[in-house]
Amino acid sequence: MKQGFEDAGSAAVLVWRGERIESRHRVAFAVADAAGALVHGYGDPSEAAFPRSAVKPLQALAVLESGAADRFALTPVEVALACASHNGEPSHVSAVAAWLGRLGLKPDALECGVHPPSYDPAAEALARRGEPPSPLHNNCSGKHAGMLTLACHLGVPTGGYVERGHPVQQRIAAILAEMADAGPLPAPAIDGCSVPTFPLTLPQLATAMARLADPGRLRPELATACRRVQSAMREHPDLVAGTGRACTAIMTALPDVLVKTGAEGVYAAALPSRGFGMALKVEDGSGRAAPVALLALLDALGAIDEPARATLDEIARPKLRNHRGLLVGRIGPAPGWPNLAQQFGPWNE
Amino acid sequence: MKQGFEDAGSAAVLVWRGERIESRHRVAFAVADAAGALVHGYGDPSEAAFPRSAVKPLQALAVLESGAADRFALTPVEVALACASHNGEPSHVSAVAAWLGRLGLKPDALECGVHPPSYDPAAEALARRGEPPSPLHNNCSGKHAGMLTLACHLGVPTGGYVERGHPVQQRIAAILAEMADAGPLPAPAIDGCSVPTFPLTLPQLATAMARLADPGRLRPELATACRRVQSAMREHPDLVAGTGRACTAIMTALPDVLVKTGAEGVYAAALPSRGFGMALKVEDGSGRAAPVALLALLDALGAIDEPARATLDEIARPKLRNHRGLLVGRIGPAPGWPNLAQQFGPWNE
Numbered sequence: 001m002k003q004g005f006e007d008a009g010s011a012a013v014l015v016w017r018g019e020r021i022e023s024r025h026r027v028a029f030a031v032a033d034a035a036g037a038l039v040h041g042y043g044d045p046s047e048a049a050f051p052r053s054a055v056k057p058l059q060a061l062a063v064l065e066s067g068a069a070d071r072f073a074l075t076p077v078e079v080a081l082a083c084a085s086h087n088g089e090p091s092h093v094s095a096v097a098a099w100l101g102r103l104g105l106k107p108d109a110l111e112c113g114v115h116p117p118s119y120d121p122a123a124e125a126l127a128r129r130g131e132p133p134s135p136l137h138n139n140c141s142g143k144h145a146g147m148l149t150l151a152c153h154l155g156v157p158t159g160g161y162v163e164r165g166h167p168v169q170q171r172i173a174a175i176l177a178e179m180a181d182a183g184p185l186p187a188p189a190i191d192g193c194s195v196p197t198f199p200l201t202l203p204q205l206a207t208a209m210a211r212l213a214d215p216g217r218l219r220p221e222l223a224t225a226c227r228r229v230q231s232a233m234r235e236h237p238d239l240v241a242g243t244g245r246a247c248t249a250i251m252t253a254l255p256d257v258l259v260k261t262g263a264e265g266v267y268a269a270a271l272p273s274r275g276f277g278m279a280l281k282v283e284d285g286s287g288r289a290a291p292v293a294l295l296a297l298l299d300a301l302g303a304i305d306e307p308a309r310a311t312l313d314e315i316a317r318p319k320l321r322n323h324r325g326l327l328v329g330r331i332g333p334a335p336g337w338p339n340l341a342q343q344f345g346p347w348n349e
Numbered sequence: 350m351k352q353g354f355e356d357a358g359s360a361a362v363l364v365w366r367g368e369r370i371e372s373r374h375r376v377a378f379a380v381a382d383a384a385g386a387l388v389h390g391y392g393d394p395s396e397a398a399f400p401r402s403a404v405k406p407l408q409a410l411a412v413l414e415s416g417a418a419d420r421f422a423l424t425p426v427e428v429a430l431a432c433a434s435h436n437g438e439p440s441h442v443s444a445v446a447a448w449l450g451r452l453g454l455k456p457d458a459l460e461c462g463v464h465p466p467s468y469d470p471a472a473e474a475l476a477r478r479g480e481p482p483s484p485l486h487n488n489c490s491g492k493h494a495g496m497l498t499l500a501c502h503l504g505v506p507t508g509g510y511v512e513r514g515h516p517v518q519q520r521i522a523a524i525l526a527e528m529a530d531a532g533p534l535p536a537p538a539i540d541g542c543s544v545p546t547f548p549l550t551l552p553q554l555a556t557a558m559a560r561l562a563d564p565g566r567l568r569p570e571l572a573t574a575c576r577r578v579q580s581a582m583r584e585h586p587d588l589v590a591g592t593g594r595a596c597t598a599i600m601t602a603l604p605d606v607l608v609k610t611g612a613e614g615v616y617a618a619a620l621p622s623r624g625f626g627m628a629l630k631v632e633d634g635s636g637r638a639a640p641v642a643l644l645a646l647l648d649a650l651g652a653i654d655e656p657a658r659a660t661l662d663e664i665a666r667p668k669l670r671n672h673r674g675l676l677v678g679r680i681g682p683a684p685g686w687p688n689l690a691q692q693f694g695p696w697n698e
Contacts, residue, residue: 015613015634017399017538017539017546017613018536018537018538018539019538020397020399020538020548022398022399022538022613022634023613023614023631023632023633023634024632024633025633026633048369049371050366050369050371111673112672112673113671113672113673113674114672115672138672187367188367189366189367189368189369189371189677189678190366190367190671190675190677191671191677192671192672192677193671193672194671194672194673194675197366199369264364264366264371264372265372282372283372283373283633284372284373284374284375284632284633284635284638285364285371285372286633286634286635289633322462322539322540322541322542322543323461323462323463323464323487323541323542323543324460324461324462324543325462326539326543328538328539328540328541329538
């Protein structure tokens with residue numbers, strides 16, 4: 001038997017240069033319903049992945065379910081930012097700053113660390129003004145503002161809210177386990193923004209997203225929290241990511257679909273009209289392959305209408321140009337993938 | 350049989366978050382000698398990859414072998430730059446500008462396209478001066494200066510020297526085929542800098558690098574060209590890449606080894622003291638995995654001494670830190686890989 005690239009199977013995103021395959025990204029995925037039944041899947045269902053920022057909409061549930069959001073009168077803008085990996089654009093930064101102000105906190109209460117805005121024009125504007133980036137510009141600042149809101153509500157110290165043993169993280173872990181039907185979660189690692197990231201299998205993450213989509217069987221506080229996250233993300237897709245970002249473009253073009261990206265090639269999605277949740281992981285962690293895989297799966301599930309297909313074409317099948325602007329290649333799903341009927345097989349063998 | 354990530358085998362570079370594998374990069378490689386014999390290998394030896402910039406030392410041979418380098422009195426600095434994917438640092442840019450001046454050409458003769466210097470401080474200095482980047486800053490400008498030198502020597506038009514049908518590219522293709530023992534090369538695609546990139550199998554690329562390392566059986570002009578490329582790269586590892594770059598660090602620490610990176614996870618290496626050539630491709634094109642795989646292979650071949658092992662540790666096993674500087678993970682070869690004896694199997698089955 002030959003070993004090497006041939007065994008990629010069809011669950012892959014390919015990178016072509018000219019008419020030849022140059023690189024190959026393998027993809028595992030799960031589609032589940034709110035009862036936790038696996039509807040489609042490819043890969044090893046027992047292998048856990050770090051969901052990274054793809055769980056932000058689930059982490060945000062704790063802020064709502066606990067009553068913290070009502071106590072501090074969070075708006076849909078703030079709920080959307082709690083679910084966001086935002087660009088650090090002025091609209092994101094000013095809203096998080098105002099939110100913290102309402103909590104009586106300063107930006108340095110955020111323990112997410114500092115990086116320049118992800119959106120180049122915002123980073124350039126900051127540099128032109130000679131201003132260093134602050135924690136407000138961190139793509140996770142909205143999630144962290146939500147965590148601080150929860151700490152204030154719980155009456156616990158805000159300092160150290162990112163630590164695994166802090167009541168805020170313990171509450172979030174409990175909600176994650178409840179949503180994912182996961183029992184006690186395995187030991188977490190540390191995420192890019194310093195909070196715990198708990199390993200979940202793709203069926204578990206898909207189940208949690210299915211319950212976000214179809215919360216009818218959850219306890220009332222959690223079901224209401226899911227509906228508020230849904231409507232905030234639908235209302236403000238620009239705040240969940242930002243200008244030029246796949247999450248924003250996809251949710252704008254497909255108002256029935258909620259999507260959230262995570263680092264290292266993860267995507268989570270909720271399809272309220274179908275009651276499905278979805279999770280995917282690109283084996284190698286590639287950010288270029290993840291949105292291509294997501295759209296291929298959404299398309300196979302019938303979730304992309306013709307106008308949206310045209311709008312999203314450059315995300316679904318990006319063209320590659322070189323430094324002179326010449327068209328040199330393209331990225332797209334492997335021919336024939338995803339055939340959902342076929343993909344269902346491997347997980348049941 | 351389970352399908353998914355399990356079948357990665359041991360030929361992989363892993364990314365850990367905490368103590369759990371987060372992402373996995375599969376690697377194919379070949380080690381060959383100057384007679385074209387495969388010494389070690391993993392993957393499908395018949396699958397062609399685009400070598401991208403990893404062939405620059407081979408493309409540069411045409412400038413030397415043709416007599417162009419002598420006619421225009423190229424120095425080792427210029428030969429090293431012809432082999433380079435440089436950082437666009439002042440030392441790189443000024444040397445290429447002076448070289449073009451000696452040919453009576455201006456920077457706009459370069460048809461490589463424009464991108465800002467790869468080295469951030471150089472890009473920032475340019476931006477501070479309000480200067481737009483020029484083709485001189487393109488990481489391929491030295492290679493293109495070499496191609497223009499060859500065009501001048503051949504007495505053919507310099508305009509269009511990047512085109513597949515131009516005598517410069519035809520001459521380079523012939524040298525590539527001769528070095529790689531490849532016969533007529535398959536149709537090329539277009540590289541990032543607009544020149545043709547010809548698909549080569551990893552054994553072919555490894556054979557070409559072995560002949561660069563051990564040119565004794567080549568015709569005299571080509572053998573001399575190989576020796577001049579060897580000594581220029583050894584003498585000027587800082588010009589082949591630049592500050593903070595893996596190629597420069599590896600050649601500085603290992604003066605018996607020549608290495609050259611290429612886009613989409615390719616590395617080529619020549620080991621003159623062993624007479625070996627080496628080529629590897631990360632299946633998914635990952636730039637973070639390629640130097641890790643290269644050093645794992647060089648180590649398995651006994652090419653890394655103890656002082657170099659310490660110097661190169663951060664390239665061989667990079668630590669991952671988050672936005673607060675916390676240690677969150679690491680990258681390294683899969684446990685047990687590469688076991689060269691085992692890896693040799695698959696290609697002979």
